[in-house]
Structure formats: C-alpha cells, structure tokens
Amino acid sequence: MDTTEILVTVTxxxxxxxxxxxxxxxxxxxxxxxxxxxxxxxxxxxVKGGYSPDVIEVERGKPVQLNFYRDEENSCSEEVLIPDFRIRRDLPAFQTTLVELLPEKAGRYEFTCGMGMLRGSLVVK
Known part of the structure; x- marks a missing residue:
C-alpha cells in the first residue's frame, strides 16, 4: 500500500x-x-427529520401529555408508535397531535415512527 491508500483507509x-x-x-x-x-x-x-427533544423525563404515576407537532410532510413521520403503552397515532403534517398516557412503572420506553427510523425515549423516574 502506498501513502495515498493508507491515508484514504485511515480517513x-x-x-x-x-x-x-x-x-x-x-x-x-x-x-x-x-x-x-x-x-x-x-x-x-x-417532528422534523427526528424528534426534538428525543429523550423526555417524566415522573411515575402522573399523567403525561405529549404534544407532537409534525413540521414536515415526510412519509416516514406520518405516525408515532409507543409499543409499551399500545399507542399508535397518525401525525398530520403541520398539526399538533396529543398523546396521553399514564406511566405506572419506572423505566425507559422507546417511541418510533411507523418505519422505526425516527427514535425517541420516554424515561420514567
């Protein structure tokens, strides 16, 4: 290998x-x-190319309202899934969609888009 190949490989x-x-x-x-x-x-x-914020801390035993504002028309972000709470919601473009849940147990709960490409976490303390 010459110097150029080594440089390209290291880069x-x-x-x-x-x-x-x-x-x-x-x-x-x-x-x-x-x-x-x-x-x-x-x-x-x-919701715009991802979730912002994508890590959210909440307290256990208190109701939670997540207000998803979808600021794009990308088909990947058309819905949000929170499997541990059996939640699936459509997210219309340029609108806010409310998702309500009651976290009973402490832990980390993932939420994703319908394709699983956009990811976030709900951390219950």
Missing part, C-alpha cells in the same frame, strides 16, 4: 468511527416534562 475508518459514536454513544439532551396546574406533565415535541 474512512475515522469517519465510520465518528458515525457510530454520534448515533449510538453521544449524549442526547434530555427534556423534563412541565407539570400543569392540573398535575398533567406536558412536553412539546417537534
């Missing part, structure tokens, strides 16, 4: 390592739900 490996780190190991900002006067924990989530 490719470095880029692959960065992609793996970014998608699987980088720290994600966490949003905590805000409790309303009625005791409902509310979080606004924007």
């Amino acid at each position: 490719g490996l470095a880029l692959a390592a960065f992609v793996i780190w970014y998608f699987f190991f980088s720290a994600r900002p966490t949003a905590s739900a805000v409790s309303s006067s009625s005791g409902v924990q509310e979080v606004d989530i924007t």
Whole structure:
C-alpha cells in the first residue's frame, strides 16, 4: 500500500468511527416534562427529520401529555408508535397531535415512527 491508500483507509475508518459514536454513544439532551396546574406533565415535541427533544423525563404515576407537532410532510413521520403503552397515532403534517398516557412503572420506553427510523425515549423516574 502506498501513502495515498493508507491515508484514504485511515480517513474512512475515522469517519465510520465518528458515525457510530454520534448515533449510538453521544449524549442526547434530555427534556423534563412541565407539570400543569392540573398535575398533567406536558412536553412539546417537534417532528422534523427526528424528534426534538428525543429523550423526555417524566415522573411515575402522573399523567403525561405529549404534544407532537409534525413540521414536515415526510412519509416516514406520518405516525408515532409507543409499543409499551399500545399507542399508535397518525401525525398530520403541520398539526399538533396529543398523546396521553399514564406511566405506572419506572423505566425507559422507546417511541418510533411507523418505519422505526425516527427514535425517541420516554424515561420514567
């Protein structure tokens, strides 16, 4: 191997390592739900190429309202699935869809788009 081949190989490996780190190991900002006067924990989530925020902390035993605003027409984000709560909701483009649930047990619960490409987590403490 000459110098150019070594340089290209090392650069490719470095880029692959960065992609793996970014998608699987980088720290994600966490949003905590805000409790309303009625005791409902509310979080606004924007859906545009992903979920923002994509990690949400809530308290166990209190009702949660997730407000999904879909700010795109991408077919992948047409619905949201929260399998552990048996929830599947259509998300119309440029509208807010309310998803209500009551987390009884502490843990981490994943939510995804219908294709499983967009991902987020609900962390119940």
